[in-house]
Amino acid sequence: MLVRQVDGYIKIFMKGNNSLNTKYLNPYVAGMLLGLILLSAFYFTGRGLGASGAMKSVVTSTLNTIAPNHTSNSEYFAKYVADGKNPMNSWLVFEILGVVLGGFLSGAFAGRLKLKVEHHPFITSNKRIALALSGGVLFGFGSQLGRGCTSGSALTGMAVFSLQGFISMIAIFGTAFIFAYFFRKNWIGG
Amino acid sequence: MIEEIITSGRMNHEIDPQLHIWGWEIPLYLFLGGLVAGILILSGVFYILGREERYPFTIKILPIVTPLLLSIGLFALFLDLSHKLYFWRLYTIIRWNSPMSWGAWTLMAIFPLSILWSVTWLEDLKPQWFNNYKWLHSSLDLLRKYRQKLAMIMVFFSLILGMYTGILLSAFNARPFWNTAILGPLFLVSGLSGAAALVVLFSKETREKKIFGRIDLLLITIEIFLLIHLFMGFLSGTQVHIEAAKMFLGGPYTTFFWVFIMGFGLVFPGILEFMELRKFKVPTAIPAILVLIGGLLLRIIIVDAGQASRWLY
Numbered sequence: 001m002l003v004r005q006v007d008g009y010i011k012i013f014m015k016g017n018n019s020l021n022t023k024y025l026n027p028y029v030a031g032m033l034l035g036l037i038l039l040s041a042f043y044f045t046g047r048g049l050g051a052s053g054a055m056k057s058v059v060t061s062t063l064n065t066i067a068p069n070h071t072s073n074s075e076y077f078a079k080y081v082a083d084g085k086n087p088m089n090s091w092l093v094f095e096i097l098g099v100v101l102g103g104f105l106s107g108a109f110a111g112r113l114k115l116k117v118e119h120h121p122f123i124t125s126n127k128r129i130a131l132a133l134s135g136g137v138l139f140g141f142g143s144q145l146g147r148g149c150t151s152g153s154a155l156t157g158m159a160v161f162s163l164q165g166f167i168s169m170i171a172i173f174g175t176a177f178i179f180a181y182f183f184r185k186n187w188i189g190g
Numbered sequence: 191m192i193e194e195i196i197t198s199g200r201m202n203h204e205i206d207p208q209l210h211i212w213g214w215e216i217p218l219y220l221f222l223g224g225l226v227a228g229i230l231i232l233s234g235v236f237y238i239l240g241r242e243e244r245y246p247f248t249i250k251i252l253p254i255v256t257p258l259l260l261s262i263g264l265f266a267l268f269l270d271l272s273h274k275l276y277f278w279r280l281y282t283i284i285r286w287n288s289p290m291s292w293g294a295w296t297l298m299a300i301f302p303l304s305i306l307w308s309v310t311w312l313e314d315l316k317p318q319w320f321n322n323y324k325w326l327h328s329s330l331d332l333l334r335k336y337r338q339k340l341a342m343i344m345v346f347f348s349l350i351l352g353m354y355t356g357i358l359l360s361a362f363n364a365r366p367f368w369n370t371a372i373l374g375p376l377f378l379v380s381g382l383s384g385a386a387a388l389v390v391l392f393s394k395e396t397r398e399k400k401i402f403g404r405i406d407l408l409l410i411t412i413e414i415f416l417l418i419h420l421f422m423g424f425l426s427g428t429q430v431h432i433e434a435a436k437m438f439l440g441g442p443y444t445t446f447f448w449v450f451i452m453g454f455g456l457v458f459p460g461i462l463e464f465m466e467l468r469k470f471k472v473p474t475a476i477p478a479i480l481v482l483i484g485g486l487l488l489r490i491i492i493v494d495a496g497q498a499s500r501w502l503y
Contacts (some may be wrong), residue, residue: 108472
């Protein structure tokens with residue numbers, strides 16, 4: 001009886017399949033856990049989560065190494081290197097390092113560590129990579145125009161009841177929903 | 191009134207408040223020296239234990255790179271010298287109380303030993319290279335008879351080499367962060383761990399990789415233990431040592447040390463190797479590469495932090 005009960009709980013945790021070896025967590029459970037992580041980030045660090053900020057630090061410090069004059073003359077980049085500040089000295093950079101470590105461990109636990117490109121059989125790996133790269137570039141621009149990405153602006157914003165957070169969320173997912181129509185053939189074929 | 195002129199090292203801006211003597215050369219040399227010591231110890235010890243067939247890469251192949259690694263390390267050391275043409279003066283005297291003298295003489299012993307050890311194995315692996323050199327062939331045959339004794343002498347000197355890379359720093363009383371006896375064993379264990387990582391990285395034998403992954407995990411655990419004791423020792427020392435430890439516990443070296451050396455260089459590869467032991471599929475190269483990078487970073491940060499640590503008055 002107890003065994004069956006425990007198995008039932010595990011089934012809720014693990015998406016769909018009835019075996020213990022399912023590879024992915026139930027998305028609803030994962031979402032709630034993410035919320036708890038956000039809560040604990042507020043508790044421990046006094047700030048919410050972010051992701052694009054780490055990328056921005058990497059870009060800024062790369063630019064600052066190659067072309068320091070350009071960096072300090074640019075209105076956008078200058079504030080991150082003002083007074084000899086090191087843009088890499090940001091907690092988001094370390095948060096993302098942690099994400100990489102955690103993701104790697106989680107992949108190892110689930111036996112999913114393999115170098116591969118996931119794509120629909122109708123498109124090639126190269127096309128998938130090209131689309132992902134261009135999508136990423138657009139999202140990078142968008143996140144800087146909107147002062148934050150899904151994590152920093154939408155997720156963290158909504159958690160503190162910022163109106164901007166809700167608007168970000170609606171804009172990001174609403175636009176994605178509309179544009180999915182045009183790009184659906186890359187994923188569902190036919 | 192009698193005027194007295196006091197000359198002290200503390201008037202030298204290169205010395206006080208912070209040493210600016212050692213750049214990248216010394217940490218690189220300490221890393222390569224430790225790695226060579228680790229490789230030769232593993233090779234020699236497992237040879238003495240008669241594991242030639244089980245661990246062929248560790249015993250026969252890996253030591254072949256040691257003369258090269260040692261040359262690179264010594265070249266870095268040479269670059270660091272201010273009076274490069276006078277390096278031979280180290281060999282005009284034996285000073286029992288100078289770690290630098292110990293190091294110089296140990297290197298004098300270990301360098302030829304590593305060459306002899308590698309060459310005998312090289313002939314076993316590639317006999318065709320030696321076909322045209324009959325005299326070499328016969329002298330190597332003679333040497334091969336004494337392999338067991340050679341291994342013992344080599345392990346002895348390798349242990350000294352591995353320890354001395356740390357003692358060199360810890361004998362420097364004027365810099366509190368270096369002034370701890372743990373540096374010797376710490377660098378020795380770190381060198382051994384790097385050598386085991388090289389076996390995991392390059393060996394083709396699955397069984398050998400697996401065993402050395404375990405050995406590496408054990409060495410990583412010892413290294414973490416030693417590092418924790420390093421800080422415990424400092425914190426229970428004088429105010430000077432407490433201040434030295436504080437550079438890593440909230441001071442300027444905190445993030446670099448705890449994230450990149452303790453995290454990425456020891457704990458994370460340790461977890462990965464442990465997971466691999468528990469039959470999870472982990473690419474073994476990743477922990478091995480992290481351990482090697484961590485070993486180099488450890489030398490860099492210890493050399494740098496030592497120069498920054500100072501007496502308080």
